Amino acid sequence: MTGPAGTGPAGQDIRKTRLDSGLRVITEALSTLRSVSVGFWVGVGSRDEQATELGASHFLEHLLFKGTAERSAAEIAHAVESVGGDMNAFTAQEMTAFYVRVPDDQLDLAIDILADVVWAASLRAGDVDAERTVILEELHMRDDAPDDLVHELFAHAMFPDHPLGREVLGTQQSIEDMPRESIARFHRRHYRPPAIVVAAAGNLNHDRVVERLARHGEALVVGPEVDLGRSVEGLAPATPRAVLTKPVEQVHVVMGMRGVAREDPDRYALTVLNQALGGGMSSRLFQEVRERRGLAYSVYSYRVAYVETGAFGVYAGTAPARAAETIDVLSTELDRVTRDAGIEGDELAAAKGHLKGSMALSLETSNSRMHRLGSSELMLGEALPIDEVTARVDAVTREDIARVVDRVFSSGARTLAVVGPVDEASVPIPG
Numbered sequence: 001m002t003g004p005a006g007t008g009p010a011g012q013d014i015r016k017t018r019l020d021s022g023l024r025v026i027t028e029a030l031s032t033l034r035s036v037s038v039g040f041w042v043g044v045g046s047r048d049e050q051a052t053e054l055g056a057s058h059f060l061e062h063l064l065f066k067g068t069a070e071r072s073a074a075e076i077a078h079a080v081e082s083v084g085g086d087m088n089a090f091t092a093q094e095m096t097a098f099y100v101r102v103p104d105d106q107l108d109l110a111i112d113i114l115a116d117v118v119w120a121a122s123l124r125a126g127d128v129d130a131e132r133t134v135i136l137e138e139l140h141m142r143d144d145a146p147d148d149l150v151h152e153l154f155a156h157a158m159f160p161d162h163p164l165g166r167e168v169l170g171t172q173q174s175i176e177d178m179p180r181e182s183i184a185r186f187h188r189r190h191y192r193p194p195a196i197v198v199a200a201a202g203n204l205n206h207d208r209v210v211e212r213l214a215r216h217g218e219a220l221v222v223g224p225e226v227d228l229g230r231s232v233e234g235l236a237p238a239t240p241r242a243v244l245t246k247p248v249e250q251v252h253v254v255m256g257m258r259g260v261a262r263e264d265p266d267r268y269a270l271t272v273l274n275q276a277l278g279g280g281m282s283s284r285l286f287q288e289v290r291e292r293r294g295l296a297y298s299v300y301s302y303r304v305a306y307v308e309t310g311a312f313g314v315y316a317g318t319a320p321a322r323a324a325e326t327i328d329v330l331s332t333e334l335d336r337v338t339r340d341a342g343i344e345g346d347e348l349a350a351a352k353g354h355l356k357g358s359m360a361l362s363l364e365t366s367n368s369r370m371h372r373l374g375s376s377e378l379m380l381g382e383a384l385p386i387d388e389v390t391a392r393v394d395a396v397t398r399e400d401i402a403r404v405v406d407r408v409f410s411s412g413a414r415t416l417a418v419v420g421p422v423d424e425a426s427v428p429i430p431g
Contacts, residue, residue: 015206022194028201036202037370038110039099041378044190047093047163055170056186058091064117066127104203111212119218128180146419150252154417157242194225199374202366232308238415243424251323251420256313262305269400276343276351277301338409342401
């Protein structure tokens, strides 16, 4: 067992231990809080599923809380909620996370519950069939939400015929057809200690977290690391236009291009640029699209990052009669970024100031701290102290912005995804 410890600035105590099994444990002690949040972060997601397993990661997210050899689903929920706690989970393209937040004197309970559900879930056939129905309803709910569908459509177009373009939920056919054994096999293959980070934050002691985990035999099982075989080699060019005609009240638009990978040094510059372009009420998109023209209620930009690639997009929802104008304005704002080689002066300073301030405000709970630790350790192999992250944001220069603009925005290759009451022929191919 190895246990390098790192102590950050005053009030921040981040420590990490790697068990001989490969399980990583990272904690942040926050003595002023009266809560603890614990999460099991598993390094597998929808992009890692085989053709016969589409939706298996998300299926497991549902099933693991359905009961274990020692606890029923009702007993799991009662144990957490009877002490005032809450629990949840989510699935993404490259990770699945399960987490519990409880009062600090219930730390052992949180660890025991999560270890039990992650490693000892029953995966009973009856529960599989029940959750199959629930997930099919979730798919139907998603189909009734065009503002969600448009992002799925954008991902399909951005990464055509690649696992990154898949729907995290799976498809109706894959969920209907998936047998219990396929899900169990996926669980056995991927939910091993080397693929898992246990993150905890709050009023806690690191050594106590490690000791409690060591009581669970599955945490100590040494096994081979799974080669996920992730690659974007041979990835086809993005599809320029994707349109889903749907009889809804608004036209939902996402326009964008491929971005930078998760560990790319230019990720900080792109994050700052994203803030200036569409990250808040003072951003360019909000001011131009909503304030000046009144084209949309919701308008923003965003970036997603994966192991080897990423994407950058701008979104707006507008009335069908104003869809063409909205698309034109979005395109013009992206052109403006390219023409100006990004941002500078007061706009650059304001974007960095917003990011630094919002980061500090967002990390005032044990849950948010735990999420930062778990995702950073799992995806980046480290969880930098907040002051270090702030310093990297503050160090972004105009030249850094210009470089990332040249890399991401200047190729001219854009993708446009549209969902709404429109005909594909009426939607322009972005230039």
